[in-house]
Amino acid sequence: MSHIRRVVSLTMLAAAIGAGLPAHAEQGVTDDRIVLGSFLPLQSGLAAGATQMKEGTEVYFKYINDQGGVHGRKIEWIVENDSYNPQQTVAVVKKLVDRDGVFAIVSTLGTVTNLAALPFLKQRGVPIVNPAGGHENLNKPKDKNVFGILPLSSEIGESMAEYAVTKLGAKRVAVFYQNDQFGKDQRDGAVEYLKKNGMTPVAEATYVPSDVDVSAQVIALRQANPDAVILGVIPKHGSLFMVEAQKLGWRPNVVGHNTMADPVVIDLAGNALEGIYVNLMTAVATMDREAVKQANEILAKYSPKTKPGYYPYLGMAGAIIFVEGAKRAGKDLTRAKLIEALESLSRFEPGVVPPIEWSTSYHGGPRTFGYAT
Numbered sequence: 001m002s003h004i005r006r007v008v009s010l011t012m013l014a015a016a017i018g019a020g021l022p023a024h025a026e027q028g029v030t031d032d033r034i035v036l037g038s039f040l041p042l043q044s045g046l047a048a049g050a051t052q053m054k055e056g057t058e059v060y061f062k063y064i065n066d067q068g069g070v071h072g073r074k075i076e077w078i079v080e081n082d083s084y085n086p087q088q089t090v091a092v093v094k095k096l097v098d099r100d101g102v103f104a105i106v107s108t109l110g111t112v113t114n115l116a117a118l119p120f121l122k123q124r125g126v127p128i129v130n131p132a133g134g135h136e137n138l139n140k141p142k143d144k145n146v147f148g149i150l151p152l153s154s155e156i157g158e159s160m161a162e163y164a165v166t167k168l169g170a171k172r173v174a175v176f177y178q179n180d181q182f183g184k185d186q187r188d189g190a191v192e193y194l195k196k197n198g199m200t201p202v203a204e205a206t207y208v209p210s211d212v213d214v215s216a217q218v219i220a221l222r223q224a225n226p227d228a229v230i231l232g233v234i235p236k237h238g239s240l241f242m243v244e245a246q247k248l249g250w251r252p253n254v255v256g257h258n259t260m261a262d263p264v265v266i267d268l269a270g271n272a273l274e275g276i277y278v279n280l281m282t283a284v285a286t287m288d289r290e291a292v293k294q295a296n297e298i299l300a301k302y303s304p305k306t307k308p309g310y311y312p313y314l315g316m317a318g319a320i321i322f323v324e325g326a327k328r329a330g331k332d333l334t335r336a337k338l339i340e341a342l343e344s345l346s347r348f349e350p351g352v353v354p355p356i357e358w359s360t361s362y363h364g365g366p367r368t369f370g371y372a373t
Helices: 002-019 047-066 085-100 110-122 152-166 181-196 217-225 235-247 263-273 290-302 310-327 335-343
Strands: 034-038 074-081 104-109 128-132 173-178 202-209 226-233 252-257 277-280 346-348 355-357 370-372
Touching: 002 181, 034 047, 034 085, 047 235, 047 263, 047 290, 047 310, 074 085, 085 110, 104 110, 104 310, 110 128, 110 181, 128 310, 152 173, 152 181, 152 226, 152 252, 152 277, 173 181, 173 217, 181 226, 202 217, 217 235, 226 235, 235 252, 235 263, 235 290, 290 310, 310 335
Parallel strands: 034 074, 034 104, 104 128, 173 202, 173 226, 226 252, 252 277
Antiparallel strands: 277 370, 346 355
């Protein structure tokens, strides 16, 4: 008789525990929350951009939570600093998944750091939306859990070189780039385009994100007498390049990565930016488009000190896309259903980045670019 009572008690206990869980409970999803994560280089040479990207993502999630969340669930977004160190990235992403129990990773920054995290996320089946970097594994991924929204860095480099040659009439092209995967891929794309057209760079120079002075590189490039310089850079070092060139009275045509359109560049470089041509992958704050106006309003309300621009828009784009996917996945949210929903987006316009066109066979970014000066 006591054995029967014990079985009945255990059955009732299991039922009581189960009553507090949603049907088909998935890690990071409760009745009232969706827990997401991110890793960003908040203490590094990329800190300024990472902080803005964090703010852009956060404000959109706050906006959605104030609208009632997604199917009644509020979004909690946990951000870890990885200091742009791949080993640290692996450690923090394991913490996010194994200790914090996140459902998915949204809006991260750094080519080498994202690449370091991919094997673990694939092993655990954790979706990652908007791993911001330029490598093929991020933006033309083969892993089913990876959804990239940027073009390949090599394609960006190719496009910048093409613009310099065909639009600006450049005959002598130099390249200044970040000495890691982010910059090297852009450099390689530019060099490949030049090679196809019977040209080679007249000079190349590099920097690392911790550098605080690029004057030697600027002097070396100037001595090669290029009529166009391609910048595969982040805002700080692109700004340093433009200021040093101005000091030397050197005014070549300059074609820069979209990061050179970020508002912080204006603060750092001022009128030294005059005449630069910028490859565009995100919106520009002054665009007369409803989606851009709404993004600016959301930033103004939830983070008034954050200026609209490349990094806030990039972070926000990841949040916008995740929310749309989670809505389409339905009330019974699982990782498998999120992936299926993201693949079903087909042509979807986040508004602050070019349209994405995802499917079961393609999870990558756009293939076309615009330019502004």
